Amino acid sequence: MPKTQWKPGTMVYPVPAVMVTCGNKPENYNIITIAWTGTINSDPPMCYISVRKSRHSHKLIKDTGEFVINLTTKELAKATDWCGVKSGKNVDKFKEMNLTPVKASIVSAPMIKESPINIECKVTEVKELGTHDMFLAEVVAVHADNKYIDPKTDSFNLSKAMPIAYSHGHYYELGTRIGKFGWSVMKNKTKRKNKKH
């Protein structure tokens, strides 16, 4: 097989690049960008973030047991990258990036107003895995920007917000839509139907 074997590495891509907010009062509000995140359970809805122990946000999340996942967009791309490189020990990331902290409904961590989706999370378990601690969490509330909700159908169109993904060291916009979940089967059904006629 024309393949090259590498030593073990982190190669699951593309992944999200989310801004995670934490802290429990305006004085310690912080933002950290996280690519090691995802959904781990559908019902109850659960997700995770993995955070290096050395990060300023690590202690805030461990102490409060709460955080918010804020989805990112093309417009937020610079802030997304910046908040992943800088430390909240030295700067007020909200201020520096012109982002607006707003009170969440359940958790004490703030939400980023400019993000199209805010996911309030309560930590259920912390797993020490090596370089990173994995925070498993239950989703306790979700907030969606009305800008992307069709007032007629009430459906939310995330793609209109131009979400970004992180893949092998680079941020990307999403491109052409290929299909809906299940399209490969729907296509087959149409084919079969056509054959009958």
Place this chain on the structure above:
Amino acid sequence: MPKTQWKPGTMVYPVPAVMVTCGNKPENYNIITIAWTGTINSDPPMCYISVRKSRHSHKLIKDTGEFVINLTTKELAKATDWCGVKSGKNVDKFKEMNLTPVKASIVSAPMIKESPINIECKVTEVKELGTHDMFLAEVVAVHADNKYIDPKTDSFNLSKAMPIAYSHGHYYELGTRIGKFGWSVMKNKTKRKNKKH
């Protein structure tokens, strides 16, 4: 704030849409498409997949403690969707989708030849979370398709393989590249340099 609060849900997007291969002999080789996946630790490299208990692959992975994550591409999009909808109880997914199982180097599960990256994984823990069981795993080997390796620089260009992402019910190609990790700071450095001159 012009936002609508929803009940808790799974809204972390975009996420990967990978084909996970499992089984330990050609007769029981299977493929399941998974979007609830990601990296959970950098060193040692670890990842996870969350699988519904009812899925045919769930028992195979639980019994063998091994699986392979195969990254997907625009060319593999139809197979990716199809392997997420169909059950391996009734069909040979490799055969039906014209995919080629090849022996992995360490685990007993096969790899998909047509995938640009194959990640061999050994389960370290199974967490029952509700609808899904989360398989935490250590990456034990990675295989990269030589087609995407520049023979001069030896660097691997995943974007050339046209990876796909899954976002809120739809599959997407990756679009325009926005920047490299750290670009927001590099940009600032350039600006500062320009100011000096």
